[in-house]
Structures are given as C-alpha cells and as structure tokens.
Amino acid sequence: MATRRAAVVAAGVGSSVPVYAADTDGGVLVDVDGNSLIDLGSGIAVTSVGASDPGVLRAVADQAAHFTHTCFMVTPYEGYVRVAEELADLTPGGHEKRSALFNSGAEAVENAVKVARLATGRPAVVAFDHAYHGRTNLTMALTAKAMPYKAHFGPFAPEIHRMPMSYPFRDDPGLTGDEAARRAITRIEKQIGADSVAAIILEPIQGEGGFIVPAPGFVPALAEWARANGVVFIADEVQTGFARTGTWFASEHEGVVPDIVAMAKGIAGGLPLSAITGRAELLDAVHPGGLGGTFGGNPVACAAAVAAIATMRRLDLPARARHIEDVVMPRLRALAERMPAVGDVRGRGAMLAIEFVVAGGREPDPDLTRTVAARAFEQGVIALTCGTYGNVVRLLPPLVIGDELLTEGIDVLESVLGELTGVRGVPR
Structure with missing residues (x-):
C-alpha cells in the first residue's frame, strides 16, 4: 500500500x-x-x-437512494433547510439567525469573514497568536503557524492583523483574562483603529495551536468590546463544536453569544459539511448569489448531519x-x-x-x-x-x-x- x-x-x-x-x-x-x-x-x-453510527448510515443510504446532488443554488431541497433549522436551535443566542452551508472548515471561516466585511464595510480582520483557521489563502493568513501550513505559500490575503492570545501556561504569572484581553484591545485600537475592524475571529479553545484554554474573562471581554464598536465577533467552533467540550459549543462555557459561528468537523458524522450561522441582519446583508458553492450543503451530507445531531441529542x-x-x-x-x-x-x-x-x-x-x-x-x-x-x-x-x-x-x-x-x- x-x-x-x-x-x-x-x-x-x-x-x-x-x-x-x-x-x-x-x-x-x-x-x-x-x-x-x-x-x-x-x-x-x-x-x-x-x-x-447506525442512524447516520441509514440516513445516508436513504438519501443516496433518492438523489446525491442537485446543487442547492439550482434546485433546493429540504435537507439543507432542516440543517439550518437545527443550527438556529443549537448555536448560542435566542436572536433570529440565518445559515449558509459549505464543505470544509476553511470555507466556513472564509465565508464568515466575507459576511463581516460586507456587512460592516470595513476591511480589517483580527486573529490571534497560535490560531489555526484553515489552508485556503485567506485562512492561511489567519493561521499563525508557518510550518507546515503557511511556509512558501504566500503572498497571503491582506488586512489580517495578529494579536496576543491568552495562554495561561506561557503568559506572565497572574495575568488575568481581562488583562490579556485589554492587552489585545489596546493594540487593536492603536495599530488598526476600531472603526477599521470588520471582525475578530477566535477559537474559544484553540485547536492546532495547542488546545489553549484562555484565562477566564478573555473571550467575553473581546466579545463585549466587539459589540460596543460594531465589530463582528466570529467564533471558530470548527473543532470545539457539537458537544466536543461538554457543551454544544465552547462559547457557551462563558456565556458568549457570537455574531457568527463557523462550524464543520463533528457536524455530519464524518461526511464533508460545514456551516456558518449568524445574526439574520448580517447574513441577509449579502446579495443573492454572494454565498454558496456547487457542493455546499450536499444532500447526502445534510442527511448525515441531521442524523448525527439526533444521535448527539439522544445520547x-x-x-x-x-x-x-x-x-x-x-x-x-x-x-x-x-x-x-x-x-x-x-x-x-x-x-x-x-x-x-x-x-x-x-x-x-x-x-x-x-x-x-x-x-x-x-x-x-x-x-x-x-x-x-x-x-x-x-x-x-x-x-x-x-x-x-x-x-x-x-x-x-x-x-x-x-x-x-x-x-x-x-x-x-
């Protein structure tokens, strides 16, 4: 082999x-x-x-027996809508939500940034040390680690600004989450300017960067600053989502309600599917045709997601x-x-x-x-x-x-x- x-x-x-x-x-x-x-x-x-999972297998076989693809942008189908309904229910916050489905975590992150930039009319995006967000050009720019993810693949998408993360094991002893957030916020305000920032994107628990759990208060303080300054707060829950950290989404551990949640990985029991779910006014600001993709929200993957979520709930x-x-x-x-x-x-x-x-x-x-x-x-x-x-x-x-x-x-x-x-x- x-x-x-x-x-x-x-x-x-x-x-x-x-x-x-x-x-x-x-x-x-x-x-x-x-x-x-x-x-x-x-x-x-x-x-x-x-x-x-038996439920996922049954759902996949049943959907495949009917059709494997039509492209939701051409001929829509119920499975896509059903997944969006589930995500509206599961993601943090009781506000009105909209979703769009894609294939990979990187696609979800990239589209979350597209939405934030269009909705705010601003160019800059803030990411953090140790972050990992994907392997496309934009998500490589958001990702911190060079080898093996970024080395020799540049130049990268512009207007990405990196800020210090809360890393309790390696921070100065006694640095609180609020203090670490203030350190980052001060740099954002001085180096970029709040009125130029479209989005802050953050993994509530960093994945590839080292499973870094920020100090308590760090994530809420950043989310609060974002709300106060018209900045879209994007939670990259690609690895942390769907029950992985003991709640449906890791943002819930500190009561944070993101403006947009990016999801993939555990969503569909092993089939390729990803999503962004966010405030209705943000996603609905995008013109028809501005979001999508040929295979985004594939009907077989959607059937798997509905079944996987049912298993998560049942167990x-x-x-x-x-x-x-x-x-x-x-x-x-x-x-x-x-x-x-x-x-x-x-x-x-x-x-x-x-x-x-x-x-x-x-x-x-x-x-x-x-x-x-x-x-x-x-x-x-x-x-x-x-x-x-x-x-x-x-x-x-x-x-x-x-x-x-x-x-x-x-x-x-x-x-x-x-x-x-x-x-x-x-x-x-």
Missing part, C-alpha cells in the same frame, strides 16, 4: 500514522492487516458519534464529553504532579491535552512529544500532536467511546511516559 501511495499521492499530503484503515467505529480502528488500535483522534474531532453527548473529562483529567493532573516533563494539562470535555517541556522549566520539548505519540502508536493507541511549538499531545476520543477502552488508552499513554521519563505513573 505504501508503494502504491508513493506512486500516485502527492508528497505534500502527510499522514500521522503509517497504517491504512479498513474498519473503524466507537474508538477502535482496524487496519488492513487486521491490527486493532484505540483511536484517540476521531479523524481530528470529526467522528464524535463514531465513524459508522446526550455534551454530558458524555463532560464524563470523559471526569475520567481522564484527574489522571493527567496526577501525571503533571509526578512528571517534570509534563508542563501543563488542560482542556474541556473530550478536548484534552498534555504539554511537554524540558524537565524543570517551560522550554518546549517537541522531541519527547513526537516520541510519546510514536511509542503510543507502537502499543496500539492513536494520539495526535499539535501546538505552535510541536510539544502538545491532544486527546480527541469519539464521544461514544466506552470507559473501558478510554481507560486502556490512557493506561498506554501513562506507561509510555513512565518508560520515557523514568518516572512511574500514579497507581489508580
């Missing part, structure tokens, strides 16, 4: 682990050689309801995510107390992370991080890495994973860390 791949697949398309999937669901991935692995990655937070997956945190986080905290190489553990729900450092300080240790992930894979666990400094292992199990399997996966990580650091884990 590797030889066949090398002959036809572009070298720029990388893979985290050297196996080829044959079957997967509920936290177990079986490769083409018959090996079983515990999946703590969920296709990067996509298969929250599992990779073959109460926000509560399940909180339970996963209750199971895993105490063990991660115990590791942090016992192992000097564990600089920080953080996250919410089933979006959890371990940041590795050179023992005794805060210097990032990407080598140890890569080795942890590689050794875990050798012992049958898929765990992904991330972070601006490449020193974070992120845990994104399917929300339907069983406790026994979840515990086994954490056992392996704990064992690997003990072997690599010479410090035994904490007896349970």
Whole structure:
C-alpha cells in the first residue's frame, strides 16, 4: 500500500500514522492487516458519534437512494433547510439567525469573514497568536503557524492583523483574562483603529495551536468590546463544536453569544459539511448569489448531519464529553504532579491535552512529544500532536467511546511516559 501511495499521492499530503484503515467505529480502528488500535483522534474531532453510527448510515443510504446532488443554488431541497433549522436551535443566542452551508472548515471561516466585511464595510480582520483557521489563502493568513501550513505559500490575503492570545501556561504569572484581553484591545485600537475592524475571529479553545484554554474573562471581554464598536465577533467552533467540550459549543462555557459561528468537523458524522450561522441582519446583508458553492450543503451530507445531531441529542453527548473529562483529567493532573516533563494539562470535555517541556522549566520539548505519540502508536493507541511549538499531545476520543477502552488508552499513554521519563505513573 505504501508503494502504491508513493506512486500516485502527492508528497505534500502527510499522514500521522503509517497504517491504512479498513474498519473503524466507537474508538477502535482496524487496519488492513487486521491490527486493532484505540483511536484517540476521531479523524481530528470529526467522528464524535463514531465513524459508522447506525442512524447516520441509514440516513445516508436513504438519501443516496433518492438523489446525491442537485446543487442547492439550482434546485433546493429540504435537507439543507432542516440543517439550518437545527443550527438556529443549537448555536448560542435566542436572536433570529440565518445559515449558509459549505464543505470544509476553511470555507466556513472564509465565508464568515466575507459576511463581516460586507456587512460592516470595513476591511480589517483580527486573529490571534497560535490560531489555526484553515489552508485556503485567506485562512492561511489567519493561521499563525508557518510550518507546515503557511511556509512558501504566500503572498497571503491582506488586512489580517495578529494579536496576543491568552495562554495561561506561557503568559506572565497572574495575568488575568481581562488583562490579556485589554492587552489585545489596546493594540487593536492603536495599530488598526476600531472603526477599521470588520471582525475578530477566535477559537474559544484553540485547536492546532495547542488546545489553549484562555484565562477566564478573555473571550467575553473581546466579545463585549466587539459589540460596543460594531465589530463582528466570529467564533471558530470548527473543532470545539457539537458537544466536543461538554457543551454544544465552547462559547457557551462563558456565556458568549457570537455574531457568527463557523462550524464543520463533528457536524455530519464524518461526511464533508460545514456551516456558518449568524445574526439574520448580517447574513441577509449579502446579495443573492454572494454565498454558496456547487457542493455546499450536499444532500447526502445534510442527511448525515441531521442524523448525527439526533444521535448527539439522544445520547446526550455534551454530558458524555463532560464524563470523559471526569475520567481522564484527574489522571493527567496526577501525571503533571509526578512528571517534570509534563508542563501543563488542560482542556474541556473530550478536548484534552498534555504539554511537554524540558524537565524543570517551560522550554518546549517537541522531541519527547513526537516520541510519546510514536511509542503510543507502537502499543496500539492513536494520539495526535499539535501546538505552535510541536510539544502538545491532544486527546480527541469519539464521544461514544466506552470507559473501558478510554481507560486502556490512557493506561498506554501513562506507561509510555513512565518508560520515557523514568518516572512511574500514579497507581489508580
């Protein structure tokens, strides 16, 4: 398989682990050689309801038997409308909302920015250190990390301005969320000017940047400033959305109601679908034809989304995510107390992370991080890495994973860390 791949697949398309999937669901991935692995990655937070949820499979088969495509911009269909109704109900805030559907998270982010610029008549967009927003030209400009996402792909879209993020582990000790927000706001006002800013875009918990949970008060303070200055506040919930952090959307943890929410990943049980949902007056400001795309809101993907959301509701997956945190986080905290190489553990729900450092300080240790992930894979666990400094292992199990399997996966990580650091884990 590797030889066949090398002959036809572009070298720029990388893979985290050297196996080829044959079957997967509920936290177990079986490769083409018959090996079983515990999946703590969920296709990067996509298969929250599992990779073959029965309800999703039935909905996909039923829709495909009727039609796979008409293009909503030519001949609309009920599934698109149904997804928009679900998103109006699920996203934060009781205001009147409108939605538009696309294919990927990057498309959702890009269209959210388009809407904000048109609705405000302003050019500038504020993003943050450590942010990841996608791989299109505009979303690369919004993304902070150069390698592998931006290096040598420029020039990028203009009028993107980067501000300091609240990063509690690496900020000055005692810096509060309000103070970190004020630091960013002061720079926005001095370097750009509030009346030039169309939008602030922020991941409520940063994903690829290192699963950074900002200090309490940071996100609400930015949202409040945005409202006071006519700036559109865009929450990039592509990775944090759909029950992943223990609420339907991570913005809810601090009561923030975004003007526009960008969504993808967990929305459709593994099928490609994304969306923006926002205040009616913003999205309705766009002229007919200004939003769309040939495959945006594909009918099969819409059917999968409706079924996936039904499964999330039926199984109460926000509560399940909180339970996963209750199971895993105490063990991660115990590791942090016992192992000097564990600089920080953080996250919410089933979006959890371990940041590795050179023992005794805060210097990032990407080598140890890569080795942890590689050794875990050798012992049958898929765990992904991330972070601006490449020193974070992120845990994104399917929300339907069983406790026994979840515990086994954490056992392996704990064992690997003990072997690599010479410090035994904490007896349970």
